[in-house]
Structure formats: structure tokens, C-alpha cells
Amino acid sequence: MMIALRFIASLAILIGCLWAARLATAAFALSLPAPLLGLVLLFILLQIGTVKSEYLLPSCGPILKYMAVFFIPAGVGLISYLDTLGENAWLLVSVLILVPALGLLLTGKLASKGRYYD
């Protein structure tokens, strides 16, 4: 029972941040995505100590651990674009190989300029 209550309370903090962010983006016509603003808002609340990380753990733990399941419905959407995928197969394959390779090499090279202390 306590576990369920803690889960609901911590989920309420997350939803509260998301809604506050939605209101703010709508009110000020911000082009920033609302969930991102919600992330920043929650981060600030954690930094100033209004929200303690223990409050968030009951819902953030499982949500972050199983986050991948939330993409499945969007991913299945590809069946509406099978034609597009087929027509652009070469583009998609080149993007798939070149984009992560360039990203990895550039960031890896740049990051290896740093001095790290173990």
C-alpha cells in the first residue's frame, strides 16, 4: 500500500512538472518542447532542494529502466510508411551507417582532447 502511494506521489511530481511546462510553453508561445522544459524545471527543483531525489525514485526508477517500451507504439507506425522506406532504402542505409560513424569519430576525437583524472 505504501509502495503504491509513494509511486503515485512521485509520478504526480513528474506529471506536475510536465503540465507546468505545457502551460508555460502555451502561455509564452515558446518553441521549446514542453517535456524538455519539464526536465529543466524538475532539474532546478532538485538543485534548489524543493524536490528530493528519494521522492522521485519510486516512479523514476521503473520509468527509466523500462523506458524502451514506450517507443514501441510509435515504432510500429513504420507500417504506414513501408512504401517510403522501400523507395528511400539507399538514403536510409547511408544515413544509418554514416551519421553515427561521423558523430562517434568527431565527438570521440574532441573528447580525447580532455584531461581525465581517475
Next chain:
Amino acid sequence: MINMLLGCSVTLVLFFVMRRLNHRWRSPVLNPVLLCIVLISACLLISDIDYIDYRNATTPISFFLEIAVVALALPLYQQLHAIRPYLVLICACSFVGISSATLLAFLLCQLFSASTALSASLMALSVTTPITLIVTDSLNGLPGVAAIMVILIGVLGGVFGLSLLSLAGVTQPQAKGIALGVACHAIGTAAAMEHHPAAGAFASAAMIISAVITASWVPVLFTLLQGIIS
């Protein structure tokens, strides 16, 4: 209501079964989300169910997508003091990595004269999937295409990323972690964690910072690039 129960429970059960399989044979190729997407797509196509019906039936699952983005504030907060001396470096790396990935994807789209909707779906592929979906949605792209591409990029990065970085002469685990976190999101981060604990910590910090940079910067960059070519 019955559709919703059925859609959600089938998706969740299938996901947890695939997760178990993935734990038994530890391989990024057996990515549970990828397997679920392929299997569910095949079922819908075979049984001639409209995607819209499946999407409506699984709205409770999709609702958590935005919540999950907000929840990323917690790991960022927890890791901040460990990575604070490297914060500027990680931000610079993410900015360079994200911008170059978007620029290259845009050039490839021009080269293959892809439609605007398809180009818009390929702009934010190196970040965690919920951010990709939000950015794709805001640019009027095709979320289904973006989601599958992001996952495939993560899988490729998880399989080949570390070898590519070693080939390029990147030796420090921290630098490898940053690169994997920026370019290959959560699946790359998982590979970094297995490689070295320091690489894992840097990868997850880099992944979240990239998520913030992507969501705020990529839509602007895409609009700029489109302005230049038109």
C-alpha cells in the same frame, strides 16, 4: 476500452518476454524494442489491422513517453557532481556531435532528393528516442520512420562503436563514453557501461546533455538549413 486493455497488455507482455530473451543471449542485435516493433508490425500487417487502431489502443503507453523525458532530470542531477569538471567539455562535444550528425543527414537527404517529411524524420537520430519523436513531431516528420532509425543507429553503435573508436585512436574510457552517449544514445550508453564504469557514467551524462541540446537546437538548425537551400 477492451481494445486498449488488449493493445497495452500484448505490447507490455511481449516487451518483457523479449527482455528476458535479451538477458539470456546478451547481444545488442537482439534489442527488445526492435524485436517487438518487427513482431507487432508483422502481426498487424498479417491480420489486416489498421495502425491507427493499434495507436489508439496504446495511448496509455505513449503517454509515458513525455513523462520519461521529464524523469531524465533525476540521473542528470545524480551525476552532475561527478562530471562537473568536464561539463563544458561534454557540452561542447555534444554540440559538435549533434550539429555534424544533423548536417550530414541533411546533406544526404538533399543528395537523394528526399521529401521534406522524410528529411524532417532524419534530423535528430543520435538522441534518446522520446526526444527524437518529439523533435520529429514538431518538424512534421514521420515518427515511425524516425523511431526505427534511432533504434537501428543505437544497435549499430552498440555493436561497432567501441571498435571504431579504438581504430580512430581514442583510448580514454571517458572519451569513448562521451562519444557513445552523444552519437548512440541509450544503447551506446549500455555498451559503454559494459566496457568501463567511467565510460558508462560519462556516456549517460553525455546522452542527457545531448537530449537537451538536440531538443532546443536541432529544430532551429533544420529551419536554418532549409532556408539556405530554398
